[in-house]
Amino acid sequence: MNRALNWTGQALLYGCFAVAIAVFTRWPVYHPLGPDMAQIKVSFIHHGQRLAECRPYTEEEKAKMAPNMRRAMKCERERSPVSIEVDLDGKTVLQRTAAPAGLSRDGSSTVYQRLDVPAGEHQITVRLNDSAQTGDFAYQREETIHLKPAQVLVVDFNLDKGGIVLQ
Missing domain, CATH: 1.20.5 (Single alpha-helices involved in coiled-coils or other helix-helix interfaces)
Incomplete structure (x- = not known):
C-alpha cells in the first residue's frame, strides 16, 4: 500500500x-519588438590607430638592449580610442567612445548597442574615428534605408569591405 x-x-x-x-x-x-518597430544594432570590434608613430631606435638605446632583442624600429603599444556617432533622420541617436582593451591599452575597442526605431524609411549617417591625432571622422557612410517591421539592421566596421558596413 x-x-x-x-x-x-x-x-x-x-x-x-x-x-x-x-x-x-x-x-x-x-514580443522582442513592438508591432511597427525595427531594430538597429551597432556592433563592431576594431583596433584604433597607434597613439605614437614608430621611430628608429637610437644607437644608445640599441646598446642597452640584449643582442637578440635589437630591432630597427620602436613602436608604442597604446592605441587610440574609437568614437562612433549614428544619426537617424538628422538626429543623433548614438554617440559613443570605446577605450581600447588591455592593461597596456593595446587591444581592440568594442561597441555593441541596440536601437529600437519605428519601421519605415530613414536617413542614416554613421561616422567613425579611430585616431586620436585627428579630430575629424576618418570613415563616414550616409544612406537611405527602408526598415520593415521586426527587421534588424546591423552596423559593422570592416576595412576589407570599405569601412562602415550596413547589413
Whole structure:
C-alpha cells in the first residue's frame, strides 16, 4: 500500500511539472519588438590607430638592449580610442567612445548597442574615428534605408569591405 502511494504521488508531481512547462511554453507571449518597430544594432570590434608613430631606435638605446632583442624600429603599444556617432533622420541617436582593451591599452575597442526605431524609411549617417591625432571622422557612410517591421539592421566596421558596413 505504501509503495503504491509513493508511485502515485511521484506520478502526480511529474504530471504537475509537465503541465507547468507546457503552460509556460505558450504563455506569456514574448514580443522582442513592438508591432511597427525595427531594430538597429551597432556592433563592431576594431583596433584604433597607434597613439605614437614608430621611430628608429637610437644607437644608445640599441646598446642597452640584449643582442637578440635589437630591432630597427620602436613602436608604442597604446592605441587610440574609437568614437562612433549614428544619426537617424538628422538626429543623433548614438554617440559613443570605446577605450581600447588591455592593461597596456593595446587591444581592440568594442561597441555593441541596440536601437529600437519605428519601421519605415530613414536617413542614416554613421561616422567613425579611430585616431586620436585627428579630430575629424576618418570613415563616414550616409544612406537611405527602408526598415520593415521586426527587421534588424546591423552596423559593422570592416576595412576589407570599405569601412562602415550596413547589413
